[in-house]
Amino acid sequence: QVQLVESGGGLAQPGGSLRLSCAASGFTFSSYAMSWARQAPGKGLEWVSGIYSDGSDTYYADSVKGRFSISRDNAKNTVYLQMNSLKPEDTALYHCAKGRYSDFAPTDTDHDYWGQGTQVTVSS
Numbered sequence: 001q002v003q004l005v006e007s008g009g010g011l012a013q014p015g016g017s018l019r020l021s022c023a024a025s026g027f028t029f030s031s032y033a034m035s036w037a038r039q040a041p042g043k044g045l046e047w048v049s050g051i052y053s054d055g056s057d058t059y060y061a062d063s064v065k066g067r068f069s070i071s072r073d074n075a076k077n078t079v080y081l082q083m084n085s086l087k088p089e090d091t092a093l094y095h096c097a098k099g100r101y102s103d104f105a106p107t108d109t110d111h112d113y114w115g116q117g118t119q120v121t122v123s124s
Helices: none
Strands: 003-007 010-012 018-025 034-039 045-051 058-060 068-073 078-083 092-099 111-114 118-122
Touching: 003 092, 018 034, 018 092, 018 118, 034 078, 045 068, 045 078, 045 092, 058 068
Parallel strands: 010 118
Antiparallel strands: 003 018, 018 078, 034 045, 034 092, 045 058, 068 078, 092 111, 092 118
């Protein structure tokens, strides 16, 4: 069955960096877009970043543009999110999600599997 396992979250200081990883299994990883979404306490889901199946195109929310970078290694079935210049407002539970298609769209209906999430807390 499809499994998505996130890792790399933790506590970071403002201005610091973290690198999230999502290890995927149970499907042909190289055929599907992958995404990161986050949910902060009391707030709705925010699509943070997405990447096409072949890595040819990426998406970033305006709130993270220029600070976060998504990448994937299709040989390792893993997608990454490099987070730099972290801000307290980046504090959230970060989920990895599998797209239904090879291209990415920041909508719930374009994703069919989700990981449990990894907590990111940015605080001094």
